Amino acid sequence: MASVRSGLHAGTLTAWESSYFAQLSPEIRNAMLRDAFVVTVPAGHAIYEAFGPPRLALLHHGQARVKVVSKEGRVATVRYAGPGQVIGLPSAIAQSSPVGADSITDCELSMLNVNTLRRLAGSDATLSWLLAQQACQIVFETVEFLGDNLFGTVQQRLSRHLLDLASNSPEGLIVEVEQQELADAIGSVREVVARALRKLRGAGVVERHAKGIRIADPSGLHRLAAGQEARKDSPGGASP
Secondary structure: OOEEEEOOOHHHHHHHHHOHHHHOOHHHHHHHHHOOEEEEEOOOOEEEOOOOOOOEEEEEEOOEEEEEEOOOOOEEEEEEEOOOOEEOHHHHHOOOOOEEEEEOOOEEEEEEOHHHHHHHHOOOHHHHHHHHHHHHHHHHHHHHHHHHHHHOOHHHHHHHHHHHHOEEEOOEEEEOOOHHHHHHHHOOOHHHHHHHHHHHHHOOOEEEEOOEEEEOOHHHHHHHHOOOOOOOOOOOOOOO
């Protein structure tokens, strides 16, 4: 169950300065954060629901999945979000959206007041132009993401998702995710994902980790995501 805290939070300011909101004036920042509140959402829980009330969230830490949900309940991942990223902008601009979000790992985030955003955007040209730019960026990223899922091989799609989900840790880039979640995200089945992961381990680009999957060779995985072969002599790659 999510926990909620009111009042200005240090994590909010840090995330704000890492987000596209950082270019806004201190006056706009203070107005938007005055009535924000901090929420902690455990892994696997909803941050906001598709077709529900508009929500706008600024991530402090953790990984979130943004998903489109059909009226029949079918789900497709459209993007991932990490620290300093904003989710929910389309629903904040429009009144409703078929897009929801849930937490992949434990997430801490600030929920911004949608009514405050709309009021400020109606009077501040810098904010309204920023929102227009970011809305376009979301469209471009979503089209690219869906294009990769439609036209890429399983290995390309899986490599792309692993890179998007990876988090820095003392042990390197770690992906905390179940094989079934990966299968759902790339539109495949668990058995196919398991075979693709074995192939990636054989290429030396990923390896098993206590928390899930460790990306041993990020450059090699990037090449595979782009449809190229991982070089055998790359750092962390398999030996000849």
